[in-house]
Amino acid sequence: MNTGTLQRRKQPAGSAPTPHRYEQLAELIVDTIDNGTLAPGERLPSVRAVSERHGISISTVLQAYRLLEDRGVLVARPQSGFYVAATQGATLALPSASRLRSKASTVSISGAVAALLEHASNPALVPLGCAVPDAASLQSHRLDLALARAARQHGDRHNVYGTPRGDPRLRREISRRAMRIGHALSPDDVVITNGCTEAFTLALSAVARPGDTIAVESPTYFGFLHTLEVLGLKALELPTDPVDGIHIEAFARLLDAAPVAACLLSSSFGNPLGVSMPDARKRELLALLARHEVPLIEDDIYGEIHFARERPTPFIALDGGANTIYCSSFSKSLAPGYRVGWIAPGRYAQQVVDRKLAFSLCSPVLPQVALADFLASGA
Structure with missing residues (x-):
């Protein structure tokens, strides 16, 4: 996986706070999945490999992987590593808007x-x-x-x-x-x-x-x-x-x-x-x-x-x-x-x-x- 290189960015005065490094890594991984470089079901590089590649701590990489796991982007498999979730892109239909009621009503719940x-x-x-x-x-x-x-x-x-x-x-x-x-x-x-x-x-x-x-x-x-x-x-x-x-x-x-x-x-x-x-x-x-x-x-x-x-x-x-x-x-x-x-x-x-x-x-x-x-x- 070639996910580019994480770089610390200087924050201009008055700008939004720079995201944490694990958030930057998570965003980079999502971009890699979205552009098709990483396919659903494909295994991600090991935590240690990503740590060495980007010059960041193992705990930072784990934090990024766990964040994406919580969001359903990645799936962790014991003794195997992290994989791209097989359901990428699948979404449930949004609920329809409720109907207009012309009058107020009493409540009893x-x-x-x-x-x-x-x-x-x-x-x-x-x-x-x-x-x-x-x-x-x-x-x-x-x-x-x-x-x-x-x-x-x-x-x-x-x-x-x-x-x-x-x-x-x-x-x-x-x-x-x-x-x-x-x-x-x-x-x-x-x-x-x-x-x-x-x-x-x-x-x-x-x-x-x-x-x-x-x-x-x-x-x-x-x-x-x-x-x-x-x-x-x-x-x-x-x-x-x-x-x-x-x-x-x-x-x-x-x-x-x-x-x-x-x-x-x-x-x-x-x-x-x-x-x-x-x-x-x-x-x-x-x-x-x-x-x-x-x-x-x-x-x-x-x-x-x-x-x-x-x-x-x-x-x-x-x-x-x-x-x-x-x-x-x-x-x-x-x-x-x-x-x-x-x-x-x-x-x-x-x-x-x-x-x-x-x-x-x-x-x-x-x-x-x-x-x-x-x-x-x-x-």
């Missing part, structure tokens, strides 16, 4: 949600509906050590009620990470929540009242529907394309016909379709919502676990937070069991803090401290 969550705790089953990451892919061990250290050294200090906005150090770390998504946040813009579920529940209760209508993708995450049911809100199902997202033109007609209190969307890899709207379509949607003065509640819980080189752009980075309430958490990227999320409520900050006090008073202090230490360490 509590029983189904309860049963699903019961099954999700069964280790013999794969909880596809809950999108729970494999524990082996997370940094939970290092985070647990940070929690144990915080408890051992300052347990009494952290065994208290916290402020409703959350630990200042964690809010500072979250605001620093916001630079990665192209949006400037200050620690005062952030409120810590018990997972992303509390975040979008707070957002919905701040902007809507029982009987109001909330626009959602169709199909959408079952947790959204359950929350709408509990809050006494109606769901307006928007036809959704698996590539481009919701049909903005159809949504515009619906907004002309009836009032909508808010729009609730997953901005990156929505559950269950996995759709991420292109930036141009996101801007169209933001402009439409602004004209009708409809706030957007953005769930960006999956944005940090993208596989492509560039992270999907969240709505809040495109409108500067003018009409967007941003919700996310560490549940999919770091620690599902810690139940630490956050919300950037913008102009609805006071309403969100008031409801946080009423619903849960504050979030547990110790997990927040552990997360702040973990992030501050550069882990």
Whole structure:
């Protein structure tokens, strides 16, 4: 296999970050497969041979091979090596867009949600509906050590009620990470929540009242529907394309016909379709919502676990937070069991803090401290 030569590239000022060397190697291998140099079923050179050829470590080559194995590009055979997957180019048909519904409807799925969550705790089953990451892919061990250290050294200090906005150090770390998504946040813009579920529940209760209508993708995450049911809100199902997202033109007609209190969307890899709207379509949607003065509640819980080189752009980075309430958490990227999320409520900050006090008073202090230490360490 002649895959060319990996070279370290100097990063121009203001450009996107240069990919890691294993990502460069993975991209080179994919190009080699795409141009026909490597055929389906063909064996790749050994890890050692590629390491010597490119002057990189064996672990870097293994990381590239494992990355492509996870993506279905390569197949590992014990005692034999890595092979090009035999199904290259085969794709499943995309699901068709859901049909347009002209009226909002009440929601009743509590029983189904309860049963699903019961099954999700069964280790013999794969909880596809809950999108729970494999524990082996997370940094939970290092985070647990940070929690144990915080408890051992300052347990009494952290065994208290916290402020409703959350630990200042964690809010500072979250605001620093916001630079990665192209949006400037200050620690005062952030409120810590018990997972992303509390975040979008707070957002919905701040902007809507029982009987109001909330626009959602169709199909959408079952947790959204359950929350709408509990809050006494109606769901307006928007036809959704698996590539481009919701049909903005159809949504515009619906907004002309009836009032909508808010729009609730997953901005990156929505559950269950996995759709991420292109930036141009996101801007169209933001402009439409602004004209009708409809706030957007953005769930960006999956944005940090993208596989492509560039992270999907969240709505809040495109409108500067003018009409967007941003919700996310560490549940999919770091620690599902810690139940630490956050919300950037913008102009609805006071309403969100008031409801946080009423619903849960504050979030547990110790997990927040552990997360702040973990992030501050550069882990």
